[in-house]
Amino acid sequence: MKNKIWALLLSLILAIGLWMYVITTVSPNSRTTITNIPVVFEGESWLLENRNLMITSGMDTTVSLELYGNRSDLNKLNRSNVTLKVDLTKVYEAGEIDMTYSYSLPSDVSPGAIAVERRNPAGVRLTVEKRLTQEIPVNVVFAGAVPEGFLADTESAVLDCPVINIKGPASVVEQIKQARIDVNLDGLTESVSENFRYTLCDAEGNPIDGEQITTDAAEIHLDLRIQRYQEIPLKLNLIYGGGASEGYTRCEISPSSIRVSGSDAVLEDLTEITLGTVNFAELTENTQRTFAINLPEGVTNLTGITEATVDISFVGLSIKEFTTENINVINVPQGLSYELMSQVVKVTLRGPAALINQIKPEDILATVDLAGKEIGATTVRATISYKDEKYNAVGAVGTPTTVPVTLKQAEGK
Numbered sequence: 001m002k003n004k005i006w007a008l009l010l011s012l013i014l015a016i017g018l019w020m021y022v023i024t025t026v027s028p029n030s031r032t033t034i035t036n037i038p039v040v041f042e043g044e045s046w047l048l049e050n051r052n053l054m055i056t057s058g059m060d061t062t063v064s065l066e067l068y069g070n071r072s073d074l075n076k077l078n079r080s081n082v083t084l085k086v087d088l089t090k091v092y093e094a095g096e097i098d099m100t101y102s103y104s105l106p107s108d109v110s111p112g113a114i115a116v117e118r119r120n121p122a123g124v125r126l127t128v129e130k131r132l133t134q135e136i137p138v139n140v141v142f143a144g145a146v147p148e149g150f151l152a153d154t155e156s157a158v159l160d161c162p163v164i165n166i167k168g169p170a171s172v173v174e175q176i177k178q179a180r181i182d183v184n185l186d187g188l189t190e191s192v193s194e195n196f197r198y199t200l201c202d203a204e205g206n207p208i209d210g211e212q213i214t215t216d217a218a219e220i221h222l223d224l225r226i227q228r229y230q231e232i233p234l235k236l237n238l239i240y241g242g243g244a245s246e247g248y249t250r251c252e253i254s255p256s257s258i259r260v261s262g263s264d265a266v267l268e269d270l271t272e273i274t275l276g277t278v279n280f281a282e283l284t285e286n287t288q289r290t291f292a293i294n295l296p297e298g299v300t301n302l303t304g305i306t307e308a309t310v311d312i313s314f315v316g317l318s319i320k321e322f323t324t325e326n327i328n329v330i331n332v333p334q335g336l337s338y339e340l341m342s343q344v345v346k347v348t349l350r351g352p353a354a355l356i357n358q359i360k361p362e363d364i365l366a367t368v369d370l371a372g373k374e375i376g377a378t379t380v381r382a383t384i385s386y387k388d389e390k391y392n393a394v395g396a397v398g399t400p401t402t403v404p405v406t407l408k409q410a411e412g413k
Helices: 001-028 266-267 353-358
Strands: 028-042 054-057 062-069 082-086 093-097 103-106 115-119 122-145 151-154 161-170 178-184 192-196 199-201 219-223 227-238 250-253 258-264 273-279 288-292 307-314 317-324 327-330 336-340 345-352 366-370 376-386 402-409
Touching: 028 353, 054 161, 178 192, 178 219, 199 353, 227 250, 227 266, 273 288, 317 353, 317 366, 327 336, 345 353, 345 366, 345 376, 366 402
Parallel strands: 028 082, 122 178, 227 273, 327 366
Antiparallel strands: 028 062, 054 122, 062 115, 082 103, 093 122, 122 161, 151 227, 178 199, 192 219, 227 258, 250 307, 288 307, 317 345, 336 402, 366 376, 376 402
16 A cells, blocks of 8 residues: 555656646747847948948847747747848948848757747838048147246147048038147146047037047147247457447447247356457448357247347547558568568557547557568568557557568678
């Protein structure tokens, strides 16, 4: 009797297990829903580009499928092995296009074993636009200001790519007129040489959504020179003479200074710019001269002025021509004798009016130095001096005074 009871219980357990297996695993009338299955687009990358078309919306479509079949087959399916495909070979023009999709199952599930009872959505709606390529300029927008005493040469900024090519849907590309780089100058004291990302903008500088835009450059390299600047005075090397001393001359330089820029090392030692030399003994009257402004290497003239005008004038001086017979010859070479071809010397003197009016020819002495001279006829420069020291403020001006001299072998030598 006990054996019969145990046999009945075992049969019951086996029957229940078999029933559960059929219901949960083999059930031929089962349903399941797979959600968020991505749609695959065949030929999008090359086919549409050859037709100058592109998809601007609908590419992120996902589909839910309600499937019917054996439980054992349904259990093998998920969103990663059920493939939905849209064939783009039939897309030839822009617009809103409704496309159908096909599906395929993994190889271990027979296509006939599964039926699709419902699709959501039933198809895919795509927005197709013309693809446009356009060249746009890169525009650098500077904000802020470098510290006082520094100069940012924004007009000479250099970009490695002054223009870039953009490609995308025509409706977006046609709005884009520039690639804008924003550079903040606040606090900058050194030159900039780095890569910058840019923003695609319309003509007024308003940003345009460039998510669907591709470009030929992700970053643009900018070189911007920032240097210290300072005002540098213009000076002259003045040689006083010819009766013209500092108190009797005026020398006005226009401009009196220029603004320059350069590195700290270059500007540190640049305290003035010397235009040239003025020898007052060579001038007989007020005059105006022009000098080129030459700068050391590495210094930039910010003013653009390349020449300076110098007005030279004499104040409180008189000028007069004299002829003197007082000629003093010194340092005659040994064994030689000399002969003056002229017994008088003409000289133009300048000095304070009171002294010029007092001086007489006999007060003037012309000294001729023959040191180092050789046999022959030559001219020798004469040094003008005075017998009375009170005339030392008077000087010779103009062309140097010379005396013609003949040297020959001394008699008896």
